[in-house]
Structures are given as structure tokens and as C-alpha cells.
Amino acid sequence: MTNGLAERLRLIVVTDPECGGRPLMDVVRAALQGGAPAIQLRIKDGDARPMADQARALLAETRRAGALLFINDRVDVALAVGAEGAHVGQSDLAATDVRRISPPGFLIGVSAESAELALAAQADGADYVGVGPVYATGSKADAGPPVGTERIGAIAAAVRIPVVGIGGITVENALPVTRAGAAGVAVISAVMQANDPEAATRALLRR
């Protein structure tokens, strides 16, 4: 199960409303066409109703492609639409709370920028941890200073659950992240802003 999950976490394409002036759904479809095994719907401070509508539309696409859908922060939206999981940061609901209100098998990702936070997330029932920003990034205004690939290695050595590197990851710099011990990478602009999101997804998966 964990190995199967790690395989499906080798690339998480995180959505961004800023996706080159194209409809988000088109970009996600291209990423799925390129083989993206997981999508994360991320909308900051949006209303739950349109988010649930968008999540349902995405879920139809991810199911068709055999990919996982994670919802960022809004666990209620994830549960309501039947997404496979949710991703929560340190200021979102705690993994223990998410586990308490979700059905068996619901996948929980937790942002953890230190080994301590990653171990706590694992103890709280997280299925994977997102660690970053690995590199400098412009996609998340609230991201801290880059943690580098060494941190990825240290955290991957500390926990049993998969580690996913996030932040500033591109086709060019993805390889050192998985070489350091990450099961996969999460990207925003590398796919969302790509001229050819399908080709960018394929290129990321080849690394």
C-alpha cells in the first residue's frame, strides 16, 4: 500500500488560478494526458460552493485518468465530493482531526518543513509529508526560505511515509529532489505556467 502510494505521489500537480490565461480544466486535462498520477486542487480563501463544483469537475477527469485528487485545506470539500484525500498545512486542520472526520483510506498529506514536524505528522496519521520550499519560489506568497535537498534527505531518513518535495521545482531541478530521498515532487508553475503542460508533465515524470 505504502509503496503503491509512493508511486502515485511521484508527481503531484498543484493547481493555480494563474495558469497562463487558459481555463484551469484544460491545463489539468493536459497534465493528466501527460500522465500526472495526482492532482491537488488549491484555492486560497475561496468560497466552498464553487470550490466543491470545481472539485467535482476535476474529479470526473482524475477518475477517468486513474489519478488521485487531493483538496488543499478544505477537508469538508474533499469529503463532500469524494476526493481521495486532502492536503493540510500547519495552520490548517491537524492530521488527527482530519483522520477523525474522514472515512478509512482517505489520504492525508501534511506540509512539514522540519523532521520534527514530519515525525509529528506521521504520528498523527499522515499518509505523506510535503516538504519545502525546496528551492526559491514565487507561487506561494507565504512560503518560507528554501530548505534545500539536504532537508529532504534528512526528513526522508526520519519518517516511514513518503516525502514529497515542493517549491520552485522545475524539469531542470527535479532530479536532485528524488535523488535526495523524496518519493516525488509537487509542482505548481512548472506545469500550470508551462507553454505545453502535457509535455512538461511528461518531462517531470521522466526525471
Add this chain to the structure above:
Amino acid sequence: MTNGLAERLRLIVVTDPECGGRPLMDVVRAALQGGAPAIQLRIKDGDARPMADQARALLAETRRAGALLFINDRVDVALAVGAEGAHVGQSDLAATDVRRISPPGFLIGVSAESAELALAAQADGADYVGVGPVYATGSKADAGPPVGTERIGAIAAAVRIPVVGIGGITVENALPVTRAGAAGVAVISAVMQANDPEAATRALLRR
């Protein structure tokens, strides 16, 4: 059950971070001391973790007082902390979605400013509808034009579930709302901004 619920909805004190420079918990405690049978925690665009922390602190107080706690919008927070219910607006999760992800007996309030929306909410499984703004209000920036007490009467006649009037309601103008057919009133500033929140709560309950 419905009658018992209507009785407990005769006054819902909705929280506001703007509560006269006092700690919110002190104002809620005073409202509970004054007999408030229901509290709604309302935080717009806040992070879920501090909201859950605050909800748990509130729940300890409401349980002690035998009052209900509703969480505005964030159904996941309501479920995680074990609050009695959630209140959702027309841009929040739909009542059908809330019902699907919540345990039996979880109370769902829905904002509905027309009879059509109130009937839809009832069909979707809402336990009560909040109708407003009854009067002009400064507490909710996104509130529409006042609907007046006639609308309260029309909606109360149309649905079987309790109707709670909200918006611009004070000690002075609360009586026409219940006379028009509302089971109760929801107030923000009438208690949150009151010099004496306990006395204001008692005065509202006497109407």
C-alpha cells in the same frame, strides 16, 4: 425534536472578532451567563487550525451552559471539534453535502433570503433557515438590502423548519421579527458590541 430545536434557536449569538476590544471568550461567557441558548462561531477567511482551537474553547463553555455551538462555513472544523452544527450560506457547502459528511443529529442552518431558497434548503435537509438581513446592518459587509419582517412571515409560512431572523436586530426591534413568525433571532453586534453583553442577552430573550 423540532419544537425543542425551535426553542433553542430563539436566540443565536453570532461571534465577531470586533467585540469592543474585549476577549471574545469573555463576551461569549457573558452571553451564556445571560442565557443564550445557541452560539455561532463566525470567522471569515481565517485559518482552520486557530479556528478549531477557538471552537474547542467555546465548546467547553457552551457545553457547560447547555447551549448549542454552530460553526459558520467550516463544516470540517465543526465536525472535528464535535460542535452540534454548522451554519452555511449560499456560497458555502450545500446542505446536501453537509448532511452527507456529518453524523446523524448534526444540525444544519442555511442562509436563505427567499422562500424559494428556504424551501430548497428544507428539501436539502436543513434544520433551520437564517433569513436576512431583516434590518439594515453594518456587521456583514456582504449582506444584501434589508428584507423586512414581511419576508420573515412569508418564509415562516412556507417552510416547516424554524426560521431565524438575522441582520440589524437589536433589543428594540427584535419583537416584530418573532411576531412575524420567526422562531428566533440571530444577533451579532447587539451582543458583541454591547456594553453589558449578559444584560443585552437577557433583554433579547425577554422579547
